Amino acid sequence: MNRFSFEDTFAATGYSKSDVFEHFFVEDVVRQLVEGRSKDGSISYLEQEKLIHPHSEGGYDVTNLLVLTAARDFTEWAGLERKGIRLIRYKGNTKLEAEEEINGVFGYFVAFERALNSIMSRTPHREEMRHGLRQTTYDFPRVAIREILANAIIHQDFTILGFGPTVEIFGDRIVITNPGKPLVDPDRFIDAPSRTRNNNLADLMRRLGVCEERGSGIDRAFTEIELAGLPPPLIQQVSDCTVVTIFGPRPFAQMTKEERLRACYFHACLRAEKNDFMSNASLRQRFRLSQKQYSQVSEVIKEACAVDLIKPLSEDQGNRNARYLPYWY
Known part of the structure; x- marks a missing residue:
């Protein structure tokens, strides 16, 4: 093949x-x-x-x-029998007990919105009154899940048989996996030019309204995650697969040092993509922290510079007006 x-x-x-x-x-x-x-x-x-x-x-x-x-049924097609979107919901935060498993059989255009609705209905949510109207609020931004799932579908490697895009829902996170190694460095998902193994699929799914223009979907997903104040997503290559983990709500105080640094780096990337710079104030806003927590954010910035995730706009800039860029800028 x-x-x-x-x-x-x-x-x-x-x-x-x-x-x-x-x-x-x-x-x-x-x-x-x-x-x-x-x-x-x-x-x-x-x-x-x-x-x-x-x-x-x-x-x-x-x-x-x-x-x-x-396709009305993937199982009719040799080599594609297990390429439908698979959804697994676990009890708690481990894989010890699966409460539900759904193996999709529809082609991706027909299956996509149904799968997205199924995912969202199985994540924590609540009813809130806004401007006199009852609205459903989800812990995980729908837009972020949508764009990362679309990315997994479009960029998968069809030479790897036996499974397709898989969504695993845990108590504290959602993990989206697709067959195929990342085509760009996971650190550069936000800024790197879009690449895909499946140009025709990507083009058709875009025209069908499933995904964004090339390269813009991941930016949008990461922006929504920031606006929701969630920990930063984790992008990994695991064997021959691309694995993206979206974490549920957790305040700054409960984030690990690695998560704080990753959030700082991704924030600098998103600011750079808008032709802007990261600052202590913008990062505080991303973490939903107050002016009183200036020093805590300064420490994150200092550590991110020390491990070469970000760099100062100018070596002689003052601390109060300091601006920062991702290391690759």
Whole structure:
């Protein structure tokens, strides 16, 4: 299997029109991309998008890209049987006892919002009154979960068989894993130019409204995590997988030294991406700390400089007006 042409490879050949509609959510996909298509028009549009191709002996050849986005049942497709979005909810903060497991079978476009709703409904939330209206408030920002899940789907390595994007919900965190090593250094997820193994899947999912423009989704996710005052996410390469952990609410006093340093670094990255600088005041705001806690934040900044995560804008700047940049800037 050549991963660079996987999306265009034929998953099935000689399908009739009725076969295409039987095995795929054709109308859902086409309706999202263009309005007013009849069934025959939908088939023509799939051809135009190169999701299917006319077969030499009649009917249509179906691409893996159509399977990935619009399959009614992944288990029908050899090599893709376990590529659906998998959701596991554990009791407590360990994997000792799984309370629930859902193995998705729908193609990613159809499955995405359903999976996102399932995740959010299983995370801590509460009803609050705002401006006279009852609203649901979640411990984990929906936008952050959405963008990181979309990232996991789009950037996975389809040459690694046996599992697909996996979401694990613990009492204190959510872990999202996809097959495939990170294509950029985990420290550079915010600023590095976007790279993907699956350009056609990324483009189609963007046009279907599942993900952001290239590179902007992770920035948005990290920004939402900051605004919620959560500990910084942890991005790791574990074996041949990319693992992103989003932590639940924990105040500055309960964050580890490593988390404080990582939060400081990511904050500097986000500020740099906006052509701005990090300061003691901006980092205090990120940690939801007061002016009285200036010295605590100064200590975090000092340690982040010492381990070369950030650097001062100017070597001779005064402490009170000091500005900082990520090390790579």
